[in-house]
Amino acid sequence: MSSAHTGARPPARRLPLHWLGVLPFAAFVFLFLILPTMKIVVGAFQTPDGSFTFDNIIGLFTPSILSAYWISIKISIASALLGCLIGFAIASAVVFGSLPKWIRGPLLTFSGVASNFAGVPLAFAFLATLGPVGILTVFLRSNFGLDLRLLGFNLLSFWGLTVTYLFFQIPLMILIITPALDGLKREWREAAEILGATGLQYWRMVAFPILLPSLLGTLALLFANAFGAVATAIALTGSSLSIVPILLFAQIRGDVLGNPHLGYALAFGMIVVTGIANAIYIWLRARSERWLK
Amino acid sequence: MKKIWAWGALIFGLLYFTLPLIGMTNFSLKMRRGEYSFDAYGKVFSDPRFQETFTYSIMQALFTIAFGVLLVVPTAYWVRLKLPRLRPYIEFITLLPLVIPAIVIVFGYIRLYNTSSWLPLTGSIAGTNVLLMFGYAILALPYMYRAVDTGLRTIDIATLTEAAQSLGAGWATILGRIILPNVLVAVLSGAFLTFAIVIGEFTMAALLNRPAFGPYMQLLGANRAYEPAALAVIAFGITWGCLGLIQLVSRFQKSAPPKA
Numbered sequence: 001m002s003s004a005h006t007g008a009r010p011p012a013r014r015l016p017l018h019w020l021g022v023l024p025f026a027a028f029v030f031l032f033l034i035l036p037t038m039k040i041v042v043g044a045f046q047t048p049d050g051s052f053t054f055d056n057i058i059g060l061f062t063p064s065i066l067s068a069y070w071i072s073i074k075i076s077i078a079s080a081l082l083g084c085l086i087g088f089a090i091a092s093a094v095v096f097g098s099l100p101k102w103i104r105g106p107l108l109t110f111s112g113v114a115s116n117f118a119g120v121p122l123a124f125a126f127l128a129t130l131g132p133v134g135i136l137t138v139f140l141r142s143n144f145g146l147d148l149r150l151l152g153f154n155l156l157s158f159w160g161l162t163v164t165y166l167f168f169q170i171p172l173m174i175l176i177i178t179p180a181l182d183g184l185k186r187e188w189r190e191a192a193e194i195l196g197a198t199g200l201q202y203w204r205m206v207a208f209p210i211l212l213p214s215l216l217g218t219l220a221l222l223f224a225n226a227f228g229a230v231a232t233a234i235a236l237t238g239s240s241l242s243i244v245p246i247l248l249f250a251q252i253r254g255d256v257l258g259n260p261h262l263g264y265a266l267a268f269g270m271i272v273v274t275g276i277a278n279a280i281y282i283w284l285r286a287r288s289e290r291w292l293k
Numbered sequence: 294m295k296k297i298w299a300w301g302a303l304i305f306g307l308l309y310f311t312l313p314l315i316g317m318t319n320f321s322l323k324m325r326r327g328e329y330s331f332d333a334y335g336k337v338f339s340d341p342r343f344q345e346t347f348t349y350s351i352m353q354a355l356f357t358i359a360f361g362v363l364l365v366v367p368t369a370y371w372v373r374l375k376l377p378r379l380r381p382y383i384e385f386i387t388l389l390p391l392v393i394p395a396i397v398i399v400f401g402y403i404r405l406y407n408t409s410s411w412l413p414l415t416g417s418i419a420g421t422n423v424l425l426m427f428g429y430a431i432l433a434l435p436y437m438y439r440a441v442d443t444g445l446r447t448i449d450i451a452t453l454t455e456a457a458q459s460l461g462a463g464w465a466t467i468l469g470r471i472i473l474p475n476v477l478v479a480v481l482s483g484a485f486l487t488f489a490i491v492i493g494e495f496t497m498a499a500l501l502n503r504p505a506f507g508p509y510m511q512l513l514g515a516n517r518a519y520e521p522a523a524l525a526v527i528a529f530g531i532t533w534g535c536l537g538l539i540q541l542v543s544r545f546q547k548s549a550p551p552k553a
Contacts, residue, residue, distance in 0.1 A: 018376060025383075029431075032398075032402070033386075039401045040401050121525040126316075129312055135319050167310070228394030231496055248400070270394055275392055
């Protein structure tokens with residue numbers, strides 16, 4: 001095929017020069033994605049004067065940093081799990097026809113918007129709703145005598161952040177899982193019913209195993225999505241909640257840990273955690289695509 | 294039974310998603326005591342810092358889109374035409390920005406391109422602006438590349454290229470006058486999504502100390518009560534507008550299929 005296109009051109013334009021076409025892209029990605037990341041990874045294993053060390057990584061294992069990682073991971077897991085569950089419930093309700101068909105279009109459009117409505121404005125929206133003088137807080141207090149604060153709910157906490165993150169997690173789940181649910185063939189269900197399976201058996205033994213890889217995969221993607229979220233957390237909590245992205249943000253701004261290379265290690269830890277989550281995602285997605293279609 | 298479940302899920306979703314939107318809208322209108330007013334919006338729009346940062350972010354978004362299109366369209370085209378074996382690798386690379394958190398990437402920029410490095414981009418304002426634009430291009434890369442690549446799949450680029458070449462067209466003509474118009478809808482989808490991402494981006498702009506809209510919103514949120522809610526409504530409107538435009542252009546394409 002290549003010779004057909006180069007036929008009209010001078011013979012000098014042969015195979016090796018094809019590679020030049022992706023050179024600008026490769027150079028850009030290398031300089032502004034790969035190299036900066038490598039700098040962080042390498043820096044995590046260096047002392048300030050440049051020699052190799054494990055001290056920075058070991059330095060991560062202090063109670064305050066470990067607890068920051070732990071609460072980050074907890075929030076990410078909780079918002080990913082709940083996002084998957086609720087998103088799945090909504091998507092399957094729409095796909096399997098228990099709801100009117102016209103809901104589907106608006107739902108997917110809205111999901112596209114909401115999954116992109118993250119960051120600072122999202123935090124403002126939740127502060128105006130569940131904050132100390134938020135609309136829901138005030139409504140519950142004045143009409144039902146329920147004080148969210150006394151019940152132990154605080155927007156600037158584990159549950160507060162989880163509830164807020166769900167605003168972009170659920171729509172993302174709906175966007176990813178709807179095509180997978182569409183891929184479940186009607187014949188499979190009919191075949192299962194002819195063989196005498198109940199609805200529950202069909203789900204447990206046919207649909208669920210097929211969907212499992214994409215469900216787990218989406219879970220991993222949602223996890224990484226929440227784990228790397230910086231803006232929402234900072235706008236919501238200032239710096240009162242010590243999670244990894246906030247800690248790293250403060251470290252980059254003003255070296256709060258008192259050791260620049262500990263910052264590298266902190267960032268390296270984030271890459272490792274989201275990297276693992278996404279490796280699981282890619283692996284499971286490849287598996288699930290074997291089944292669907 | 295099943296119906297009750299389905300409606301239950303939907304109503305729960307509806308409540309969860311509309312309450313914050315109602316909350317922020319309601320709050321943004323309550324600046325004047327005892328009555329609804331647009332005072333908060335008036336305050337925001339008349340704030341010179343708002344105009345400054347909003348303009349800055351719009352400019353950044355436009356430059357990012359222009360740069361992204363110039364980078365992605367030729368690359369995706371070239372890979373499909375001449376280097377199809379590279380496609381999985383390129384696709385993997387374009388997904389990396391979803392794996393590596395933005396805060397880590399910008400941390401790398403700060404350490405790599407500081408004043409004492411071989412490419413001191415953060416040494417000058419113009420350099421930092423360019424660096425931020427590159428960062429945004431990286432953030433938008435997964436969406437832009439996927440959109441353009443999907444668009445290219447629907448047209449027969451090999452035949453189009455041969456036809457253009459046999460009529461004497463050079464590469465610039467082929468890309469600019471044949472390929473780009475044919476994937477325009479895909480490019481526009483990527484562009485609107487890029488716009489939505491860049492306009493409210495916080496982390497990179499804040500850490501590179503540029504006066505963008507995201508850091509401005511955060512600063513206002515820390516100091517004011519009603520204006521942030523108004524900003525949230527504005528930001529939601531922008532996101533909605535961008536995504537709505539994507540729907541609009543892709544519907545436009547469906548109603549007018551390419552005359553092959």
